[in-house]
Amino acid sequence: MTTKTQKLPGGTRAASGGRPGPRSWLGLIVVLGPVLLVSMDGSILFLAMPRVSQALTPTADQALWILDGYGFAVGSLLIAFGNIGDRYGRLRLLTAGAAVFGLASAAAAFAPTPGLLIAFRVLMGIAGATLLPSALAVLSELFPQPRRRARAIGIFAAAFAAGFAVGPVLGGLLLERFWWGSVFLVNLPVIALFLVFAPVLLGEVRSARPGRVDVPSVVSSAAGLLLAIYGLKHLAADGVAAPPVAAMLAGGALLAWFAARQRGLDHPLIDFSLFRDRVFTIAVITGLLPLAAWSAAAYLTGIHLQSVLGLDVLDAALLALPGAAVLTVTSVVVPGFVDRLGKRAVLVTGHFAIAAGLLALLATTAGGGIGWYVASTAVAGIGYGISFAVVADTAVGAVPAERAGAAGAIAETSNEIGNALGIALLGSLAALVFRLQGPGLAPTLDETLQLPGLGVAAAADAKAAFVTGLHIVAVTASALHAALGAAALRLLPKRERAGTPEPPAGPVPVQDEPSASPPAPGQESQSV
Structure with a gap:
């Protein structure tokens, strides 16, 4: 079997056991820079939306x-861009995605209308979907030894969690101090x-047999999600009407066709057969549901603090610090327990x-x-940190080693889809309550x-209706x-313990025969 081995610039070789x-x-x-940005931009608007x-x-x-177009773009394209990176090169995709992410961020900062801001946020999400899987694969190549690679991936997960919490x-x-x-x-x-130092410090990574990217699967999954959520949002905001029902x-139908198509593909975007394992299924739901609850609660409580209670944005940000600290610390220390x-x-x-934190x-x-x-964010932050820390490890450990890559990609995607679904579904529930009350x-x-x-009376009624919607969302998410x-x-099995599984991302390098002279930057060699 032929596989690619990465050679780092300057002659540093990422070899197995090195x-x-x-x-x-x-x-x-x-x-970690792009990783932090991709997760942070999923939450940075929660306090900024007012x-x-x-x-x-x-x-x-x-x-x-504006809030969740970004998350849907990231989540729906993560697996597709993982396959594209395997075929055309992870570093190449990383640098291109980072450049587009930066340009789209600059354009979003000066967007004059809501429509343009949505468009630039979606473009940021598309670029963000190129960054996460490629970053994890390149990181795997930097640390070929399993224990050190597991430690590096743990740092990766902590940075991802910190981005969501700090956003x-x-x-x-x-x-x-500044404008929005x-x-x-x-x-x-x-x-x-990143664009300056990545070509110097990182080498190119490809998979020898990446498989083809199935374009109809990419289009049907993204379009199906967007149409379904579009219809749901309009039903919540405007009531029952033919266009939103038709969109749903x-x-x-598109999502059902997508799921059916995956069963006949040699390289499916999502391997649904993995869900036959109950441990894997619970792990993926654990990746999705906490992110949905966290994003919806952060968005709605940000409005509560500012628009209902009248706090300024700095005070609201400071009140969010304890929960952010608990979430980040938990995601770092939990793997040891x-x-x-x-x-x-x-x-x-x-x-x-x-569940307990949301009920508060x-x-x-x-x-x-x-x-x-504050108490709610601190208590729930423990659970959110646990989700960040153990979901990928649990999902990968539940499947055979040869399917670890697919399992890791699904677990990673569940986080991003959960973040978007929290605003879409639970946010729409709050909007429905406000419309009715x-x-x-x-x-x-x-x-x-x-x-x-x-x-004054109408303002009080509006604030009371919003708080009622917040409470209904909290109870719903807590019950789930x-x-x-x-x-x-x-x-889940009672005696299962976490080991140190082979990390899922990226091809595993093979030791080359020593060469007489150091390789040139970015050079790759072929091993048999």
Whole structure:
């Protein structure tokens, strides 16, 4: 069998059993920059949306698309771009994706209309989908020794978790001093540094047999998701009508055709046969559901703190810090406890922690509840951190070694889809409650509060309706996590312990015969 081996610039060779040198660790730092940005941009608008709404006055469904168009673009294209990177080169895709991500970020910062902001956010998501799988594959090549590679991938996961957690806080801090577009311009220095140092520190990585990318599968999965969510959002915001119902039905039909098509492909985008394993299925749902709950709660509580309670964006950002710190620290320390407690105990604890934390939001009101909000983010943060830390390891450990790559890709995709679905589904539920119980003057709270001549009673009714929607979302998400925790308690094996599985991303390099002279930067050799 023929496989490609990476040779790093300057003669540093990533060979099986080799010890990583300083260049490998510097390469890891460079790779983590885009990873942090991709996850951070999934959440950086949560506290910024009231300011964006004031500046661009988007409609209810436009506001939701501004938030989750990015996540849908990332999630629906992750696996496809992983296959493209295998065929044409991971480093090449990384650098191209980073350049487009930077350009789209700059354009989004100066978008004059909601429609253009949505378009540039989607373009950022498409570029972001090129970065995550390629970054993980290149990282695997930098650390060929399994134990050190597992440690590096753990750092990768912690950076990904930190990006999600820090995004709202950073957005709030920026908006205290600058205009709303600054939350996108912050990406540019990181992208510039990556484009300068990546060609120096990273080598090209390809798979010898990448398989073909099935274009109909890519189009049907992305279009099916977008149509289904488009219809759902319009039903929640405007009520029952023929166009949104037709969009939902068309989206569902496309997704069903996509699933059926995967069974007949030699290289499916999603290998649905993996879901026959109950451990794998629970792991993937655990990757999706906590991100959905976290993104919806972060978005809605950001509006509660600013638009309902009247806090400025800096105070809201500071109140989010404890939860962000708990989430990040948990994602770093939990892997050390998994070996002793087992995945089953850790996953069950995570789901019940999220359920309990979300229920604390029921104590928030239209006039207060700040302390309960902080407590909610801290308790739920434990569960979110557990999800980030163990989902990929659990999913990969549940399948044979030769299918680890497919399992890892599905687990990674579940995170991004979960982040987008939280805003789309749970955000639409909150919008529906507001439409049914609010004063009926405008479809969103921010639009209602900006109406000229709004009476005190109407403003109070609007705030109370929003809080009711927040409570219903919290109860719904809490019940789903409690149910999944109970399922994990019943279905996961009791004695399973986390080992150190072979990391899923990227081809595993093979030791070359020593060469007489150091290779040129980016050079590759062929091994048999």
